[in-house]
Amino acid sequence: MAAHDDTAGRQDNIWLLLLITPAIVVFLAFWLLPIGKLIVLGGSGEHGLATYFDVLVNSRYLTVLLITAALAAGVTVVTLLISIVSGVFLARSDFFGRSVLVAILTLPLAFPGVVIGFMVIMLGGRQGLIGSLTNWATGNRLVFAYTFTGLFVGYVYFSIPRVILTVMASAEKLDVGLEEAAKSLGASEWRVFSDVVIPGLMPALMSSGAICFATAMGAFGTAFTLNVGIPVLPMLIYTEFTLNANIAVAAALSVILGLMTWLVLAGARSFAGNTVAAAA
Amino acid sequence: MRRPGLFAAQLVFTLLVAAFLAVPIAMSIVAGFTQNFFFGVASGLTTRWVAEVWTRYGDTVLFSLAIAFFCLAINLVIGIPAAYVLAKRRNTVTRMFEELIVLPVAVPGLATALALVMVYGRFGDFRTSGAFILVGHVVYTLPFMVRSVLAVLSSIDLRLLEEGAASLGAGFWQKIFTIALPNAMPGILAGSLMVVTLSIGEFNLTLLLSTPLTQTMPVGLAVAYTNSRLELGSAYTLLFFVIIIPLLVALQLWGNPSRARKARPLLAEGDER
Numbered sequence: 001m002a003a004h005d006d007t008a009g010r011q012d013n014i015w016l017l018l019l020i021t022p023a024i025v026v027f028l029a030f031w032l033l034p035i036g037k038l039i040v041l042g043g044s045g046e047h048g049l050a051t052y053f054d055v056l057v058n059s060r061y062l063t064v065l066l067i068t069a070a071l072a073a074g075v076t077v078v079t080l081l082i083s084i085v086s087g088v089f090l091a092r093s094d095f096f097g098r099s100v101l102v103a104i105l106t107l108p109l110a111f112p113g114v115v116i117g118f119m120v121i122m123l124g125g126r127q128g129l130i131g132s133l134t135n136w137a138t139g140n141r142l143v144f145a146y147t148f149t150g151l152f153v154g155y156v157y158f159s160i161p162r163v164i165l166t167v168m169a170s171a172e173k174l175d176v177g178l179e180e181a182a183k184s185l186g187a188s189e190w191r192v193f194s195d196v197v198i199p200g201l202m203p204a205l206m207s208s209g210a211i212c213f214a215t216a217m218g219a220f221g222t223a224f225t226l227n228v229g230i231p232v233l234p235m236l237i238y239t240e241f242t243l244n245a246n247i248a249v250a251a252a253l254s255v256i257l258g259l260m261t262w263l264v265l266a267g268a269r270s271f272a273g274n275t276v277a278a279a280a
Numbered sequence: 281m282r283r284p285g286l287f288a289a290q291l292v293f294t295l296l297v298a299a300f301l302a303v304p305i306a307m308s309i310v311a312g313f314t315q316n317f318f319f320g321v322a323s324g325l326t327t328r329w330v331a332e333v334w335t336r337y338g339d340t341v342l343f344s345l346a347i348a349f350f351c352l353a354i355n356l357v358i359g360i361p362a363a364y365v366l367a368k369r370r371n372t373v374t375r376m377f378e379e380l381i382v383l384p385v386a387v388p389g390l391a392t393a394l395a396l397v398m399v400y401g402r403f404g405d406f407r408t409s410g411a412f413i414l415v416g417h418v419v420y421t422l423p424f425m426v427r428s429v430l431a432v433l434s435s436i437d438l439r440l441l442e443e444g445a446a447s448l449g450a451g452f453w454q455k456i457f458t459i460a461l462p463n464a465m466p467g468i469l470a471g472s473l474m475v476v477t478l479s480i481g482e483f484n485l486t487l488l489l490s491t492p493l494t495q496t497m498p499v500g501l502a503v504a505y506t507n508s509r510l511e512l513g514s515a516y517t518l519l520f521f522v523i524i525i526p527l528l529v530a531l532q533l534w535g536n537p538s539r540a541r542k543a544r545p546l547l548a549e550g551d552e553r
Contacts (some may be wrong), residue, residue, distance in 0.1 A: 011452070012452055015452050016365045016368060016369065017365075019361035019362070019364060019365050020361060020362045020365040020366075020377075022357070022358040022361070022362075023358045023359065023361070023362035023381070023422065023426070024362075024377070026354075026358060026415075026418060026419065026422070027380065027381055027419060027422070030396065030415045030416070030418070030419050031383070031384050031392065031395075031419045032380070033399065034392070034395035034396050034398065034399040034400070035383075035387070035391070035392070035395045037395060037398055037399050038391065038394060038395040038398060041398055082297055085290060085293055085294070086290070086293065086294040086297050089290040089291070089293075089294055090294065093287065093290075093291075095291075101294060101295070101298055103529075103532065104298045104301060104302050105294075105297065105298055105301060106532065107301065107302075107305075107525070107528060108301055108305075109528065110477045110478065110481050110524065110527075110528055110531075111481065111524070112481040112482065112483040112498040112501075113483055113484070114483050114498050114501050114502045114505065115481075115498070115501060115517060115520065117505065118304075118308065118501070118505050118513060118514075118517055119304035119305065119308070120304075121505070121510075122303075122304035122307045122308050122311075123303070123304050125510075127317055127318055127510055129303065129304070129307060157300070157301065160297065160301065161301075189283075189286075214386070217388070218387075218388030218389070218390070218484070220388070220389070220390050220483070220484045220487075221483040221484060221498070221502070224483075224487070224502055225502060225505050225506070227506070234388060234390050234484075237390055237391075237394070238390065238487075238488075241394060241488075247398070250394060251394065251398070254388070254390060254391035254394050254395075255391070257388055257390075257391060258386075258387035258388060258391040261386060261387060261388060262383070262386045262387055265386045266386075
């Protein structure tokens with residue numbers, strides 16, 4: 001009997017290996033191998049592996065890298081603040097039309113960046129809503145779509161749905177008893193919020209904030225549509241590759257960008273895991 | 281118990297946020313039907329922009345749908361079996377594979393596209409065919425299918441059910457078709473919706489992989505936004521909404537099976553920008 005189980009188990013293992021092989025082959029051939037080649041190419045410029053170093057000390061590339069990181073950080077902070085207010089509110093209240101509101105707030109989740117860019121043009125372009133409103137109110141047409149502000153607005157636009165979903169899910173799981181206890185001990189509404197609600201939301205804020213930051217770092221479509229004067233890192237990679245044919249630099253920059261976003265996401269996941277474990 | 285002032289302030293704030301997201305969508309829909317958006321709806325309503333978009337860019341719509349269809353087919357054929365194996369054998373190697381296949385989502389699509397062009401760009405027939413875009417979409421969407429099916433299979437006691445079936449004489453394939461697949465259906469549905477939605481909206485990868493003859497809808501949209509008048513861009517966006525919004529609504533309805541809350545946060549991780 002045991003011997004029979006063994007052969008059956010071995011037979012199963014062979015079948016299982018065959019079942020997962022296509023996925024492994026596709027992943028190796030069309031992602032891991034190409035990315036490996038990209039890493040090698042990034043180190044194949046005039047200065048070899050030092051290309052990575054050169055790129056990081058080159059003031060033009062470094063400036064773009066810092067601008068992109070600052071933009072992503074600013075977008076993350078603003079999106080988190082908006083999502084905390086609206087996410088906690090929506091998770092805790094029940095009123096007519098609430099589900100419609102939630103649906104609207106999560107609708108743009110899978111809009112591509114190019115379409116988000118067009119939404120910014122609708123708001124802040126030459127024929128945009130804000131322009132018409134300011135023209136009517138002050139006689140001056142405010143056009144911001146093709147500036148840094150427009151880029152910022154677009155990034156916040158696509159960040160809100162993903163962050164608000166996570167904050168809402170986390171707020172629903174908060175223990176209201178803790179807040180009642182704090183209140184009964186005389187804590188003000190604000191103290192309850194800052195000392196009980198925010199710490200409870202912290203794992204969700206860290207992980208969704210990291211996702212927001214990483215996505216903003218790698219965002220390409222919105223910047224491509226708005227094509228503002230200030231280049232962000234993905235736009236720089238695109239122009240280095242297509243216009244300047246500077247393949248080594250484009251490769252090195254994309255490896256650096258990919259490494260940054262991956263590290264931020266991995267860090268957030270381990271942080272979220274640790275706090276969950278600590279809370280349990 | 282709750283202070284009415286606070287409630288009203290939060291409600292107004294949330295309504296403003298919703299307006300920030302919804303108003304541009306509504307505006308672009310109206311603009312797509314307006315003779316001349318500069319003079320507003322007063323200039324008259326028309327379907328000529330939609331018709332013009334269809335003649336100029338209709339092939340990108342069909343091309344995107346075809347890519348999404350084949351992307352889904354490949355995901356079903358390679359993703360479901362992979363998820364089944366990951367659910368059957370939880371060990372270091374399978375966990376590592378599960379981590380690895382998510383990398384194309386964690387790394388910006390532009391980097392993946394650049395890498396694919398570097399390695400396969402010289403194979404002319406492959407480079408200029410839709411298959412080049414397809415492989416990019418497959419590696420990008422695969423983790424969504426695998427994790428969504430895996431989440432459902434992990435939420436049931438697969439081992440116990442399969443042992444029961446085996447004791448009744450079911451073989452390897454019979455166990456798959458009578459136990460695993462029927463139970464995995466909600467995950468397969470959610471995964472399929474995600475794969476199609478992401479493939480249709482993908483731009484970051486697709487731009488570098490596309491050629492003038494292989495243009496998807498988002499690539500066509502980017503071209504239209506920079507080269508065409510606002511009404512035409514709006515009408516094109518409208519066409520995109522008609523396809524993507526039903527998918528998003530379906531995702532809100534069926535995108536979160538097993539209450540494991542794995543499916544939706546995963547979509548939120550999607551680097552769609």
